[in-house]
Amino acid sequence: MAQLKIKDYEHILDLVTAVLQNGDPDASWHLISRELFTVMRANTVIMARMCPSGRTGVAEAWAPEWLGREVGELLRRRLQQGHPLIPYLQAREHSPRRMTDLCETWRKSAWYNDALRTYGTKQQLGVPLPGEPGGLRAIVFGREGEFGERDFAFACRVQPLLMAVDNHLRELRRLRAAVGADSPVGDIGLTPREATVLGLLAEGLTTEAIGRRLAISPHTVNRHLEKVYRKLGANNRVTATARARAAGLVG
Structure with missing residues (x-):
C-alpha cells in the first residue's frame, strides 16, 4: 500500500478538529463530506444508507451541495441496477474498495454509464460504514480520473476515524435525547x-x-x-x- 505524506495526516487531523468543534451532530456528516470532497479531489461524495430488501435509499450527506436535488433518486436507481458495492456490503466486508476491483466489466456497465452521464464521473471508491440491521451504509467517492494507490491508502487510513466519528455522533444524539x-x-x-x-x-x-x-x-x-x-x-x-x-x- 502506498505511503501517506505528512500533508495527508494533517488533513486527517483537520477533519478530527472540525468534527469535535462542531456543535450540531446532525450537520457533522455534511461537514465531513465537504472536507473529504476537497482532500480526495473528488467530483462527488455521497454518504448513503440503503435497504436492499425494500430497494430504498437515503443520502445522509453529500458534496457538492447541488447533489441534493437528485441524489435520492440516484440511490434508488443504484439499488434497482444492483450496483456492485451492494453485494460487497451485504457480505459484511469492511475494507474500502474501488469499483474496478469489484467489477471487471465496470466500464461497460449501466452503473458506469449512469454515473458518467449524471455527474461526469468514471471511477468510484466505496468506504463501508457501520449499518443498522437490514441496512447498509457507505461513503462513495466519484471522480473523473482514477483513484490511485495514495487515494486508496488515505481511504483505508481515514476509515477507522469515520467509524469512530459515527460512534461519537450516535452517543451524542442519544445523550442529548436523554438530557x-x-x-x-x-x-x-x-x-x-x-x-x-x-x-x-x-x-x-x-x-x-x-x-x-x-x-x-x-x-x-x-x-x-x-x-x-x-x-x-x-x-x-x-x-x-x-x-x-x-x-x-x-x-
Missing part, C-alpha cells in the same frame, strides 16, 4: 465531546469503558474529564456527576 433539548450544556462551556464524556461518566462507565465506547485512549478520556471537572468546579467524578445532575446537564 433534553433545553439542557444548559453550552452555558458552562462544554464542548460536544466533553458533554459526551460527561454523559457516559454519569452512566457509571469507567475511564477505560468510556475510551472503548468512543474509540479513544484512556489518556484522552482523562484529559476531557480534567476539563469537565474544571468547568463544573469539581475535583472527582462523584462531585462532577452530582453537579451535572443538579444543573440538568445529565439525566
